[in-house]
Amino acid sequence: MTSLPPDGFLVKPDPDGIDTTEHIVGLDQLGEVQTQCVIEEHPLTIFLNNREIVTLMTIRDYPEMLSVGYLVNQQMLKDCDIITDIEYDAEIDVCVVRTHQTTAYEHRLKRKVLTSGCGMGTLFGDIMDTLSVPDQINAQTLAASAIIRALKTIKDTPSLYQKAGSIHACVVCHADQPLIYMEDVGRHNALDKIAGYIHLHKPDIPAPYLYTTGRLTSEMVIKSLSMNIPVVISRSGATHWAIKLAKQYGQTLITRARGKRFQVLSCPERLIFDLPAQGSAS
Structure with missing residues (x-):
């Protein structure tokens, strides 16, 4: 497994990062002036x-x-496409990804499908044509107790959500250790950041699973399957199509993950249910 820094994270939020938050002034229910931090x-x-x-x-x-x-x-962008440069211009908010040879993507622009990712997510119709069961989808078990410990670490980690709210998080974990923790205004953006990190840095993460604060839609399931992630956990719920896709491709979906509780909606055989029953001694 990739060597980890002392706190265990490969990437984590920087609540004090430049241009991520702004302070605004408003009035409370008594008409008194209040200052709050908001997401940029x-x-x-x-x-x-x-x-x-x-x-x-x-x-x-x-x-x-x-x-x-x-x-x-x-x-x-495929594994075989060699990235030669990534140019980001903050003044005009443009990022250009350059590859060694032209990629075969033009036809995909004709089959764009708007999805439910907070109004901004997009998928291309032929992704479903190439989706297959990930290599490690059937080779992983995960203890419920490890999930609970990982979620507590995520909750206790300083984040933009703690500072300003109005933001989603996605986190790739191994066992009880969160590893790649990204935030954004849309959960799909946070997941894409993780995919970008993995594509560029290729960390060795055995038996990864994903936690997200947002709901699990078909888009989130498709993206996580494409990223070879067998278990996806949400603090929120899941759509019916997301559950159907997860069952079809053998992915474990876990929802309503808060505190020491969660609900398993597909492929429960992957989990080791080692938590004490409610009311039992720990």
Whole structure:
């Protein structure tokens, strides 16, 4: 497994990062002046070579990873495509990903499907044609107690959500250790940042699983399957189509994960239920 820093994270939020939050003044229910911290939201236009692909609303951390991860998860950038440069211009909010040779992506632009990712997620119709069961999808077990410990570590880690709210998180974990922790205004953007980090740095993470604060839609399931992730956990719920896809491809979906409780909606055989019953001694 990839060597870890002392706190166990490969990437984690930087609540004090530049251009991620702003202070505004408002009035409370008594009409008294109050100051609060809010998330800064900016457009990011992604280019692949000389072709404009999409404009996303995002925060300004890890734009390069978001751009690469978006292209990877849309299958517009393959492992065989050699990235020669990633140019990010903060003044005009543009990121250009350049490859050694032109990629075969033009036809995908004709089959774009708008999805439910807070109004900004997109998938291309032919992704479903190439989706297959990930290599390690059937080779993993995960203890419920490890999930609970990982979620507590995530909750206790300083984040933009703790500072300002109005933001989603996605975290790749191994056993009880969170490893890659990304935040953004949309959960799909946070997941794309993780995909970008993995594509660029190729960390060795055995038996990974994913936690997200947002709901599990078909888009989130498809992206996580494409990323070879067998278990996906949400603090929120899941759509019916997401559950059907997870069952079809052998992925474990866990929802309503809060405190020491969660609900398993598909493939429970992957879990080791080692938590004491409610009311039992720990």
